[in-house]
Structure formats: C-alpha cells, structure tokens
Amino acid sequence: MKDISIASLRVVLPLAVLVGAGLGGYAIFQTGPEVAIASRAVELPGVRVHEVVLSDLALSVTSHGTIAPRTESQLVPEIAGQVLWVSPSFASGGFFEEGETLLRIDQYDYAQTLITAQSQLTQARLRLTQEEAEAVVARREWQELGRGAATPLTLREPQMADARAAVAAADANLDRARRDLERADIKAPYAGRVREKNVDIGQFVTVGAPVARIYAVDRAEVRLPLPDSELAFLDLPLAYRGQGARPGPNVILRSEFAGKTHEWRGRIVRTEAEIDPVSRMVHAVAEVANPYAQGLDPSRPPLAVGMFVEAEIEGRTASQVAVLPRAALRGRNQMLVVDATNRIQFRRVEVFRATNQIVVVSGGLEAGERVLVSALEAATEGMQVQVLTSDGSA
Numbered sequence: 001m002k003d004i005s006i007a008s009l010r011v012v013l014p015l016a017v018l019v020g021a022g023l024g025g026y027a028i029f030q031t032g033p034e035v036a037i038a039s040r041a042v043e044l045p046g047v048r049v050h051e052v053v054l055s056d057l058a059l060s061v062t063s064h065g066t067i068a069p070r071t072e073s074q075l076v077p078e079i080a081g082q083v084l085w086v087s088p089s090f091a092s093g094g095f096f097e098e099g100e101t102l103l104r105i106d107q108y109d110y111a112q113t114l115i116t117a118q119s120q121l122t123q124a125r126l127r128l129t130q131e132e133a134e135a136v137v138a139r140r141e142w143q144e145l146g147r148g149a150a151t152p153l154t155l156r157e158p159q160m161a162d163a164r165a166a167v168a169a170a171d172a173n174l175d176r177a178r179r180d181l182e183r184a185d186i187k188a189p190y191a192g193r194v195r196e197k198n199v200d201i202g203q204f205v206t207v208g209a210p211v212a213r214i215y216a217v218d219r220a221e222v223r224l225p226l227p228d229s230e231l232a233f234l235d236l237p238l239a240y241r242g243q244g245a246r247p248g249p250n251v252i253l254r255s256e257f258a259g260k261t262h263e264w265r266g267r268i269v270r271t272e273a274e275i276d277p278v279s280r281m282v283h284a285v286a287e288v289a290n291p292y293a294q295g296l297d298p299s300r301p302p303l304a305v306g307m308f309v310e311a312e313i314e315g316r317t318a319s320q321v322a323v324l325p326r327a328a329l330r331g332r333n334q335m336l337v338v339d340a341t342n343r344i345q346f347r348r349v350e351v352f353r354a355t356n357q358i359v360v361v362s363g364g365l366e367a368g369e370r371v372l373v374s375a376l377e378a379a380t381e382g383m384q385v386q387v388l389t390s391d392g393s394a
Helices: 002-031 108-145 157-182 228-233
Strands: 049-051 054-069 072-075 081-086 101-105 185-187 192-197 212-216 219-226 250-257 260-271 282-289 308-325 334-338 344-348 350-354 358-363 370-372
Touching: 054 228, 108 157, 219 228, 219 260, 219 308, 250 282, 282 308, 308 350
Parallel strands: none
Antiparallel strands: 049 370, 054 219, 054 308, 072 212, 081 101, 101 185, 192 212, 219 282, 250 260, 250 308, 260 282, 308 358, 334 344, 334 370, 350 358
C-alpha cells in the first residue's frame, strides 16, 4: 500500500508543478501591459531643388588673349652715316611724341652735297639764260637776212630745250639734297613707344637697316579666339565686300596686377579674314583707346603690350529663359521636376546654352516649377522624395 502511494506521488507531483506553472504564466499574461507592435517607417530620399524663374538674360562670351599694338613699325634710316646724337626717349620702353627727333646722323656730307646741287642749278639757269638770248639774236638775224622758213636748229630751239632740261635736273638734284639733309634727323612718325633699340651713338647706320622697333600708343588690340558654338550668342561685325564696317559689341578686359584685378573697356572692331584651320576658331579683334592713360584708378597699370587678359564680350539678350545650376541637367536635354506632391517627373527641355556652372533653358519649363539639382541614384518616374530646405532639413 505504501509502495503504491509513493508511485502515485511521483506521477502526480510533476503534473501539479506543470499545471501550477501554466496557471501562473496565464495569470501573468492576462494581467501584464499590452505591447504595441510598431510598423517599419519608409524613409524618403532628401533632395534639393531650384525654383524656375523666367527672365531676360544678357549673354556674354569669355575669351583670352595678349595685348598687341595696333600700329607697329621698324624705324629705318633713308641715308647712311654715323649716329652723332640720340634722344633720351630713344631707349627701350621710352615714350615719344609725333615728329620728335629720336636720333641724328652726321650731316656733313649731305650739307656739302646740297651746296654742290645749288651751284649746279645756278649754272644750269645761267646756261638757259644765255641760250634764250642767243635764240633772240638768231631769230632777229634770220628775219633780216634769211629766206623762207627757218629751221629749229637755226632758231636754237634744241639748245634751249636742252638747257631747260638741265635746269629741271639740277632743280631735282637740289631737292633731293635738301631731303637727304633733312633725313639726317630721324623723326617719330607718330606718338608711341620704343619696343627695341638697335643702335646708339657712334655706330654707322646704312640705308634700309632697322635702327629700332616702335609702336603707337593711341590704341591697343587683343586677338580673341572664339569657338563656333559661341558665335550664336554674339553680334560680331562680319565684313562683306562693298560694305563699310559696323561697330561691334563692347568688351571688358580684365587682368591681375600686384594681386588686384583691373579692368579696361573696349570694343570689337573686326573679325579676321579666315578661320583657323587647326582649331576651327574665329578670331575677333578688340580695340582699346588710349591704353596708357592712367584712368580714374591711380593704382591701375597701363594696358601694356604683352599683357595677358581675360575678355568678356557683350552678347545678345535671350528672352524669357531659365538659368539653372549645371547639376540640374541630366544627359543632353533632360531634367527632373518635383511636382506639388513631391513626386519626380522626367522632363525634356530645350537647352539654349550650357557652361561648366550654369545651363540656360529656353523651353520645357514653367515659372515656379521645382527642378531637382542634387544627385539621386536610380530615379524613376513618380518616385516620391522629400525636399530639403537651405539648411539641409526636410
């Protein structure tokens, strides 16, 4: 009997423990707090947009070039001789005025030649006077003693013609001698500056050998290469046969000097005769008046020959276009527009002009629309995004 009770307890006790544990767990489940099941939130990609504004845009084209003189000459003597004197202005970089004597050649031989020419002219005129007097006597004698018509030789007409020719030749020699004497003073043909000096006092110069290179300072020029793609934005003064040149667009030239950027204003005056066969560029020539004037800014340097400048050429005006960051353009002519519900729409646009910084759109966008300008991978039509503000918040 006792053995049966012990066996029953071995079976009943574990069952009782299990039932108690189950009832305790159930009681805890029924009386414990309710656990809320949170749904997983979907994060929308944040993007930046640019609002479309339509307005008229004044276009410009940028180019670069080196300043060159409009007029440059080689100073060449017309007579030979030793250089006796040079002007203080006759130095590399020196300024001079029109008609100023830059150097003087020894005049002695040319002064003696002038005296000889004057003597020859006097002798030729004396001979002509004598021949004219003898012709008068010959005509009178023929009228008194002769018969029939007198020959030209009898009336000394050939002799007088020869005497007149000798006077003309002597007069020409005298004029040449005077000019040679005047040419001993080599004078500046215009107001300018000495670029290169080749002779000095004591040197012997010959006819046709350059003594200096000079250039005018009234105007400076810069040759500006322009690609074919930029010509549509400019109103260049193209030259046609039989037509006068018309004024070209304004130009602002900029160059850095002593850590500061300075400006000069000029104008496109012409385009060159041919297109560069290698680069396929058209070269426009800008002109600046009085490049060595100080101007309103005393710290501004002169627009010297050889200075490298950046040129901003005034272009045409584009009507009702949108100017957007270059990042807004996707491919050649596509942009992403974010609509009122923050969903993406693919839009084909008409690109009027594109640079490294901006893109000008002439069609395909309406004022007030928002164009996506931030990078977005795997964009799809109708994709929803959240627009970020300027401080980066949604």
